[in-house]
């Protein structure tokens with residue numbers, strides 16, 4: 001019903017039929033089709049920069065919101081309501097750290113500090129604390145609450161825009177599980193890579209298998225496209241990215257593609273511009289870029305890497321999120337410049353997530369600029 005508050009509808013976990021999609025711009029672009037304008041959405045578009053999100057967080061713990069389908073749905077839809085007609089995708093409200101939780105680790109979200117693991121993995125023997133896929137651990141059972149949030153959100157969206165699912169990539173999750181939180185040097189996680197490489201590969205494989213099953217479960221629940229976040233890719237150099245990240249990204253993407261070839265897959269390997277060519281020929285459809293790479297260079301490099309293949313890689317990104325601290329005029333001109341530099345086969349986004357101190361009205365300027373920039377070109 002137009003104008004109706006979508007979150008006020010009753011919970012609905014029926015995965016057999018969903019409302020018809022009205023805006024498929026994102027899906028067409030992600031599949032490499034020519035579109036009338038670049039679709040736009042933002043990483044962390046649901047988050048603390050929105051007063052309506054903070055109002056929910058005053059009442060509910062972060063992971064409580066993730067685990068309660070009505071709340072996850074409400075928070076996912078908040079930015080769509082505020083920026084009516086301007087966003088071309090919704091991303092399910094959750095976190096990459098629900099996977100370590102499902103594998104048996106405790107994770108808390110400490111206000112003002114971020115994620116905290118009270119008992120991180122300190123040495124390879126600690127892997128015995130993780131639950132094992134082979135010993136009856138069921139990804140689908142542990143993460144059913146995310147699936148329910150996805151299904152319910154698909155209904156509540158009423159087909160306005162597609163719903164994206166996501167997961168963290170193995171190296172990024174491993175880094176959190178060992179460091180116990182964010183880190184400046186990643187010394188503990190990298191110690192595993194270089195002192196205990198076999199254990200590191202075992203852990204990465206275990207995480208990859210859970211993530212692959214989890215992503216397929218998200219598709220079954222109603223996710224229409226998926227993004228894998230390798231947020232700490234840039235902490236690895238090219239050789240170690242090729243050893244410890246890329247094989248696991250590819251393993252996950254190949255598994256998901258085998259199960260659901262029609263669902264677009266995006267990889268965001270933050271800081272890994274050195275690996276663009278390898279990512280271009282991997283099974284991903286879309287490469288999400290941070291702001292440290294020039295869009296024209298990226299386009300040329302992925303096209304060269306794919307020459308002779310039947311593949312056309314779509315690029316997503318990549319405005320520096322701190323540009324939203326600039327004036328509306330600056331946001332406008334830099335966004336238009338970015339859209340021109342990418343050309344077609346582009347999904348507009350920021351180069352990383354929204355920040356709690358961003359002004360919501362400045363995000364509106366960004367979204368409107370993408371709409372008008374594409375009309376001009």
Ligand SMILES: Cc1c2[nH]c(c1CCC(=O)O)Cc1[nH]c(c(CCC(=O)O)c1C)Cc1[nH]c(c(CCC(=O)O)c1C)Cc1[nH]c(c(C)c1CCC(=O)O)C2
Nearest residue numbers: 043044045046047048091092093094095096114229231353
């Ligand atoms: C590394 C990472 C995490 N989580 C995520 C990543 C990968 C993307 C990236 O590189 O930023 C992914 C994520 N986290 C969240 C989403 C929701 C969907 C969306 O993009 O709108 C997504 C896609 C919500 C969230 N996840 C988190 C928040 C804020 C916490 C709160 O509400 O208290 C939100 C809205 C918490 C979180 N979760 C994580 C961190 C580092 C933090 C703390 C950040 C901070 O304090 O600003 C781990």
